[in-house]
Amino acid sequence: MSLDALLNLSHQLGREERRLAILGEGNTSMRHDAETFTVKASGSNLATLAVAGTATCHFSKLLPLLDAESMTDIAVDEALFAGRVSTEMKKPSVEAIFHAYLLTLPGVNYVGHTHPIAVNAILCSKHARTFAARRLFPDEIVCCGVESVFVPYTDPGLKLSQAIKSAVEDYIKRLSRPPRVILLENHGLIALGATPEAVLAATLMAVKAAEIFSTAAILSGGEPQFLTAAQVERIAGRPDEHYRQKALGL
Numbered sequence: 001m002s003l004d005a006l007l008n009l010s011h012q013l014g015r016e017e018r019r020l021a022i023l024g025e026g027n028t029s030m031r032h033d034a035e036t037f038t039v040k041a042s043g044s045n046l047a048t049l050a051v052a053g054t055a056t057c058h059f060s061k062l063l064p065l066l067d068a069e070s071m072t073d074i075a076v077d078e079a080l081f082a083g084r085v086s087t088e089m090k091k092p093s094v095e096a097i098f099h100a101y102l103l104t105l106p107g108v109n110y111v112g113h114t115h116p117i118a119v120n121a122i123l124c125s126k127h128a129r130t131f132a133a134r135r136l137f138p139d140e141i142v143c144c145g146v147e148s149v150f151v152p153y154t155d156p157g158l159k160l161s162q163a164i165k166s167a168v169e170d171y172i173k174r175l176s177r178p179p180r181v182i183l184l185e186n187h188g189l190i191a192l193g194a195t196p197e198a199v200l201a202a203t204l205m206a207v208k209a210a211e212i213f214s215t216a217a218i219l220s221g222g223e224p225q226f227l228t229a230a231q232v233e234r235i236a237g238r239p240d241e242h243y244r245q246k247a248l249g250l
């Protein structure tokens with residue numbers, strides 16, 4: 001089982017000049033098969049991530065937490081330790097629970113979560129929801145999807161993972177396609193995709209869109225000039241029917 005693709009994605013997201021994550025910020029994951037996935041361990045650094053800084057976990061041990069009514073921080077920690085395939089491994093990041101969920105979506109094999117400065121500047125402003133809902137230019141649609149999922153501020157950990165699941169389910173019901181980008185108010189960005197390249201592209205394009213959004217808002221003296229819904233759909237093309245059926249459980 002090679003973790004090279006996960007480590008490389010982590011190093012790309014951790015590059016200092018990209019201003020996506022510093023110190024122990026952010027985390028990444030990769031799906032191996034229906035049973036297991038690997039996620040960054042708690043406290044590891046994306047830029048220098050090595051195999052020793054990761055934890056491989058069982059989906060079956062972590063997914064049930066998403067249905068838990070409420071758990072103490074200690075009980076969540078115990079569940080994270082118990083989720084590992086080997087006790088030699090470090091403790092998975094507390095965000096491993098949402099990674100586990102997102103890696104069960106059709107066509108999702110990699111997830112990257114970062115705290116980009118340009119994106120967080122908007123997510124810490126009154127424009128957060130609009131930035132998630134609207135699109136500014138064609139390549140933003142190609143890499144980040146027709147809309148991003150928006151999750152209002154939620155305490156990181158179990159509650160946040162449950163809020164992400166519920167927001168993603170609403171998105172899929174409404175738009176019949178998987179999200180490429182999830183925006184967490186006052187927190188950060190999650191990109192998901194079939195390949196590490198898709199995750200990196202969605203992250204970097206979201207950062208570019210955030211920079212353009214901020215400058216365009218200033219130039220317009222309020223909101224930027226967005227693409228219309230028809231223009232967005234034209235670029236996105238028709239949703240994949242097979243996925244629609246799968247997502248809706250038909």
Ligand SMILES: [Zn+2]
Binds near residue numbers: 114115
């Ligand atoms: Zn985070």
